[in-house]
Amino acid sequence: MFRRKSSFGFLEKTIANLGEILNHADQATLTSGEKGMLQQLDPRVKVGGALVLIVGAVSTSDLWVTGAVFLFSILMIALSRLSFRLYLERTWLGVLFFTGLIALPAIFTTPGVTIFHLPLLHWPISSQGVQSAWRLLARAETAATVAMLLILTTPWTHLLKSLRFFRLPVIIVTILSMTHRYLFLLLHLTQNFLDARSSRKVGRWSPSQQRELTASILAVLLSRSLQLSEEVYLAMQSRGFTGEIHILDEFCFRKRDWLSMMILTTIAVLLIMLR
Amino acid sequence: MHIPDGYLSPATCAAMFAGAMPFWYVAIQRLKKVLNARLVPRIALLSALSFVIMMFNIPLPGGTTGHAVGMGILTVLLGPWASMLAISIALAIQALFFGDGGITCFGANCFNMAVVGSFVAYGVYRLISGNASLASPRRIVAAALGGYIAINVAALFASIEFGLQPMLFHTSDGAALYAPYPLSISIPAMMIGHLTFAGLAELVISGSLVAYVQKTDMDLLRVTAPSAADRDHEVIEGAAVNLQPLWLLLAVLMVLSPLGLLAAGNAWGEWSSEDFKNPEVRKQIAAASHNVAPPENIPSTFEKLSQVWTAPMPDYAPAFVRSPRLGYILSSIFGSGLILLFCFFVSWLTGFGLRMRRRGTA
Numbered sequence: 191m192f193r194r195k196s197s198f199g200f201l202e203k204t205i206a207n208l209g210e211i212l213n214h215a216d217q218a219t220l221t222s223g224e225k226g227m228l229q230q231l232d233p234r235v236k237v238g239g240a241l242v243l244i245v246g247a248v249s250t251s252d253l254w255v256t257g258a259v260f261l262f263s264i265l266m267i268a269l270s271r272l273s274f275r276l277y278l279e280r281t282w283l284g285v286l287f288f289t290g291l292i293a294l295p296a297i298f299t300t301p302g303v304t305i306f307h308l309p310l311l312h313w314p315i316s317s318q319g320v321q322s323a324w325r326l327l328a329r330a331e332t333a334a335t336v337a338m339l340l341i342l343t344t345p346w347t348h349l350l351k352s353l354r355f356f357r358l359p360v361i362i363v364t365i366l367s368m369t370h371r372y373l374f375l376l377l378h379l380t381q382n383f384l385d386a387r388s389s390r391k392v393g394r395w396s397p398s399q400q401r402e403l404t405a406s407i408l409a410v411l412l413s414r415s416l417q418l419s420e421e422v423y424l425a426m427q428s429r430g431f432t433g434e435i436h437i438l439d440e441f442c443f444r445k446r447d448w449l450s451m452m453i454l455t456t457i458a459v460l461l462i463m464l465r
Numbered sequence: 466m467h468i469p470d471g472y473l474s475p476a477t478c479a480a481m482f483a484g485a486m487p488f489w490y491v492a493i494q495r496l497k498k499v500l501n502a503r504l505v506p507r508i509a510l511l512s513a514l515s516f517v518i519m520m521f522n523i524p525l526p527g528g529t530t531g532h533a534v535g536m537g538i539l540t541v542l543l544g545p546w547a548s549m550l551a552i553s554i555a556l557a558i559q560a561l562f563f564g565d566g567g568i569t570c571f572g573a574n575c576f577n578m579a580v581v582g583s584f585v586a587y588g589v590y591r592l593i594s595g596n597a598s599l600a601s602p603r604r605i606v607a608a609a610l611g612g613y614i615a616i617n618v619a620a621l622f623a624s625i626e627f628g629l630q631p632m633l634f635h636t637s638d639g640a641a642l643y644a645p646y647p648l649s650i651s652i653p654a655m656m657i658g659h660l661t662f663a664g665l666a667e668l669v670i671s672g673s674l675v676a677y678v679q680k681t682d683m684d685l686l687r688v689t690a691p692s693a694a695d696r697d698h699e700v701i702e703g704a705a706v707n708l709q710p711l712w713l714l715l716a717v718l719m720v721l722s723p724l725g726l727l728a729a730g731n732a733w734g735e736w737s738s739e740d741f742k743n744p745e746v747r748k749q750i751a752a753a754s755h756n757v758a759p760p761e762n763i764p765s766t767f768e769k770l771s772q773v774w775t776a777p778m779p780d781y782a783p784a785f786v787r788s789p790r791l792g793y794i795l796s797s798i799f800g801s802g803l804i805l806l807f808c809f810f811v812s813w814l815t816g817f818g819l820r821m822r823r824r825g826t827a
Contacts, residue, residue: 204520204521207520207521208520211520211563214563215562218562240568241568244568244569245475245569247471248470248471248475248569249475251636281564285469288469293645295646296641296645299645299650300639300645302638317638317640318638318640318641319645321636321640322640322641322645323645325640325641325642326472326643326644326645328471329471330469330471330472332471333470333471333567333569334469334470337470337560337564337567337568338564340561341561341562341563341564349561349562359493361497361505365505365508365509365512365554366557366558369509369510369513369516369554369555370558370562372509372510373513373516373517373558376510376517377517377520380517380520401669404521404523405670405673405674408521408673408674409673409674409677411514412514412538412678413677413681415511415513415514416507416685418506418510419506419507419511420503420506422506422509422510423505426505426506
């Protein structure tokens with residue numbers, strides 16, 4: 191939630207953050223259009239399958255089961271023609287760094303049987319601590335890998351439609367899709383603001399100047415959001431919106447979907463039994 | 466504060482989902498009830514704004530940066546129920562589209578940031594802003610503090626969820642199955658960062674955006690302040706000051722007054738003449754005074770003056786009450802009642818003076 195860094199990189203860091211998100215969205219659009227195995231499946235099967243695998247990987251206390259789910263995900267990555275490099279950059283290294291940082295002190299703080307002493311500092315490393323840290327890391331990596339499989343192989347619109355199948359209220363699906371659509375508009379707008387400001391910047395800014403800039407950008411964004419919401423409202427009115435929301439639901443199960451569902455059900459049963 | 470998958474046990478995740486579910490249900494029902502087409506795009510756009518706010522590194526004093534969530538400003542502009550939905554939607558997009566925050570922990574993340582965050586922000590905002598006018602600087606302070614306290618309470622909830630994991634879910638030899646740190650580590654670890662960096666970021670964003678709205682479109686603040694006047698000098702006829710939260714606070718404090726009994730011994734310097742005669746209490750006085758023993762003979766004036774006035778309720782308990790707890794509560798009711806009577810009397814006197822003056826000028 192926070193990080194220390196020099197004041198010089200404040201704009202650049204935020205621009206990089208935004209760029210990363212926009213890149214991620216572009217990448218997801220491209221990969222979900224590939225002719226891989228998961229891309230061909232019905233989104234409802236994928237959502238259900240991802241939930242089964244994540245809950246299975248998280249709930250088991252057996253690391254072999256978590257490992258098996260991870261290997262299964264690796265197989266799916268290959269069959270869905272997704273890039274391992276993309277996974278390494280976007281998921282595995284990020285989770286390793288973030289969760290690793292959180293899990294590392296646990297190997298020293300967890301009481302238990304000492305298996306090693308850290309050279310020079312002589313801090314004891316306990317067997318229980320190593321197990322705890324390793325388990326946390328394995329679970330987080332596996333769950334993130336499965337979640338990214340769903341994200342990278344399913345177009346957002348399909349994902350939204352499949353949420354209706356899981357009884358999510360129509361009004362929420364509508365707001366979700368609207369939020370997603372205008373989110374990118376706001377992100378592009380923010381990136382333009384920051385680029386424009388950054389190209390006119392000479393030297394360093396004091397923290398108070400940075401705060402002023404951030405507050406003014408967010409104030410303009412707020413103003414733009416409210417103005418946009420009025421425009422969208424008028425557009426809805428002009429198209430005859432009466433408060434009734436309808437969305438197209440045209441998914442149909444094919445043979446491969448039934449087969450995938452059977453495989454996933456088997457995996458779910460196995461996970462429950464192994465638990 | 467976005468808890469990833471694997472940090473919380475499935476039982477905790479299910480409990481947190483169950484905890485958030487009634488709030489979502491009520492929020493959706495309220496949204497359907499008051500559904501006007503204007504509200505749907507407004508929630509969507511402000512939800513998108515909350516997402517963008519989370520992306521910003523807010524520069525803070527000391528060369529650090531923090532991330533805000535936007536719970537303060539969203540609550541002020543939408544009210545707690547709609548704000549709860551908007552933040553939940555931003556969190557859903559983060560989890561489902563960007564893989565930030567776990568899918569199994571979605572309920573916990575929503576409960577902490579959307580439910581707790583929105584309601585705490587709303588409570589603090591309403592309590593501080595009271596019936597101040599829409600243009601009042603008090604609203605800026607109220608929103609800023611609302612955001613600050615809300616993000617910290619949300620972080621406290623998250624840290625408690627983390628801290629409960631090793632207590633409840635571990636192997637037979639003591640290895641943690643989920644988040645490995647106990648409450649003694651998880652609470653300070655989370656709170657230090659939020660009390661300083663993230664909290665300040667939320668404070669800056671909430672305060673500055675409310676100040677901006679006051680200048681540009683003040684009516685937007687009316688959602689959470691329906692009876693407030695536009696400017697300080699305007700008085701809305703019949704708009705009474707809402708004292709309900711203060712009465713409630715007074716009642717809670719009265720009920721909590723027996724907490725004073727938990728303190729052992731007397732406060733330093735508040736000894737009676739009887740205390741100086743009691744050898745046990747003399748020892749305590751000496752121990753509390755760097756081992757300097759109190760004088761053997763009590764000064765005569767000390768004893769005389771202590772008898773000038775005898776309190777009707779000595780030691781915070783009327784003589785007929787045996788239970789010290791009940792005595793404390795009765796004393797607090799009696800004391801508060803006397804103060805309120807005095808205040809009513811003074812306000813009646815000043816009101817009487819004003820009425821007489823008006824009659825004189827008429």
